Amino acid sequence: MNHQSATANVSGRHFLQERMMLSEQEYLAQYDASRYASPIVTVDSVLFSLWQEQLCVLLVKRANHPQKGWWGLPGGFVDMQQDATTRDTALRKLREKTSVDPAWLEQLATFSGADRDPRGWSLTTAWYALIAAETCKAVSDDVSDACWQPIEGMAQRTDIAFDHQHIITEALIRLRQKTLYSLLPVHCLPAEFTLTQLQQVTELILARPVQRKSLIRRFEASAMFEETGESVATGARRAKLYRLKPGSDMHNFSRNLMVED
Amino acid sequence: MNHQSATANVSGRHFLQERMMLSEQEYLAQYDASRYASPIVTVDSVLFSLWQEQLCVLLVKRANHPQKGWWGLPGGFVDMQQDATTRDTALRKLREKTSVDPAWLEQLATFSGADRDPRGWSLTTAWYALIAAETCKAVSDDVSDACWQPIEGMAQRTDIAFDHQHIITEALIRLRQKTLYSLLPVHCLPAEFTLTQLQQVTELILARPVQRKSLIRRFEASAMFEETGESVATGARRAKLYRLKPGSDMHNFSRNLMVED
C-alpha cells in the first residue's frame, strides 16, 4: 500500500463520513424541523382571584373557531419569535387580558392527546396564576370578552371549551394543596392586606374554616411579611395592614394545615 | 319583497357565512395544522432505581445527532399514531430500554425554549419514574447503550446532552420532596421487600439517615402493605417480607419527615 492509495483511502473515508456519519454542524445545517409532523402546541393559564367574595377564574369567550362562543382559559399558540419559553407565552396572553403580570405564576402540568382539540393531536402546557382582581381594571370594568367566573359549580358547567374544565379542576387541587403548606393565597390579595383578608381567601380556597390562630402563627413564622404601620377600619377595632417583605420567597411549612377529610 | 327575492337574500347571507363566519365543521374541514410553524416536541423520562447500593438514573448514549455520543435521558418524539398521550410516549420509550413498565410514572414538568435543543425552539414534557433495577434485565445484563448512572456527581458532569442535567436535578428535588411525605421509594424495590430495604432506599434518596421507628410508624399508618408471611435472613434475625396490598393508592402524610435544613 503506497502513500497515494493511503491518501485515497483516507479521503474515501472522509467522503463516507459526510454521507453516513455527518458531523453535528452538518447535521444541523440540513435539519428542517418543519418536515416532521408535530402536535398542535398551546399554552393555557388558570388565573385565580377573589372577586365578589368568591374564588373565581378568568375565562374568555372564544372569538374564533374551534369551539367559538364557548368559555375557555386565556391562552394560545407559542410565538417562537416573541416567547423565550412557554412561561413567556403564558405571561403574554395573561397581560393581553389583564394588562398586568400576575403576582404568582407556576407551571401546572401538560395535557395532551388526540381527542382534546378537534383540530388534531394537541398538547397544552397549563400554568396557574394568582392576582388581586382589583389590580387588573381591564377585566373587571369593561363589558369584555374576559371575565371572572366563580369556581363553585364549575364542574357542572357544559359551556367550557376543550378539556379546560379538567385543567381548572387540576389547578384547584394544586392551589388547595399548596394552601395547606404555604401562604400562597396572599397573592390573591392587594399589596397591602389584613390578616382577616388572608383568612378569608384561605377559607374560600379550601372551602372550609381555618383556625385564625394557626394562620397567624404561620404568618409570623414565615417571616415573609412586615407591618406597613397603617391600619384599616372594617367595622370595629382597626386591623393592621401588612405587605410582602421585598425579595422574600414563599415559605413552605413542613406540615399541612388540617388533616384532609 | 316577493318570495323570490327573500330566498335570494337568505342564500346570499348563507354565502357570506361560508366566507366570513364559517361553521365549526367547515372550519375544521379546512384546518391544516401543518401550515403553522410549531416547536419541536419531545418526551423525556428520568428513571430512578437502586443499583449497586446507589441511587441511579437510566442514561442512554445518544446514537444519533444532535449531541451524538453524549449521555441523555430515554425519550424521543411523540408518535401521534401510536401514542394516545405523552404518558404513552414516555412508557413506550422506557419499555424499549427496560422491556418492562415502571412501577411509578408521574409527570414532572415541561421544559421549553429556543436554546435547549440546537435544532430550534423545542419543548419536552419530562416524566420521572421508579423501577426495581432487578426487574429490568435488559439494562443491567447487556453491554448496551443504556445504563444506570449514579446521581452522585451528576451535577458536575459535562457529558450530558441538552438541558437533561437540569431535568434530572428537578426530578431529584421532586423525588426527595415526595419521599418526605409518602412512601414513594418502595417503587424502587422489588415486589417483596423488607423494612430495612425501604429504610436504605429512603436514606439514599434523601442522602441522610432517617429514624427507622418513624418509617415503621408511617408504614403501618399507610395501610398500603401486607406481610407475605415469608422472611429473609440477611445475617442475623430474619426480616419479614412485605408487599403492596393490591389496589392500594400511594398514601400522602400530612407532615414531612424531618425539617429541611
Added chain:
DNA sequence: GAAATAGTGTCTTTTAGACAGTATCGG
C-alpha cells in the same frame, strides 16, 4: 356599656425525633 371585630394565651392533640430496650438468629 353593648356589640363587633382584632388579636393573644394556653391547654390539648398529633406525630416525628431520639434512643434505650427486647427478640431472634448464626456461630
Added chain:
DNA sequence: CCGATACTGTCTAAAAGACACTATTTC
C-alpha cells in the same frame, strides 16, 4: 453466650386545633 440485625416501647419536642380571653373601636 456473643454479636449482629430486626423490631418495640416510651419519653420528648414541635406545631396544629380548640377555645377562652383581652383589646379596640363604634354606637
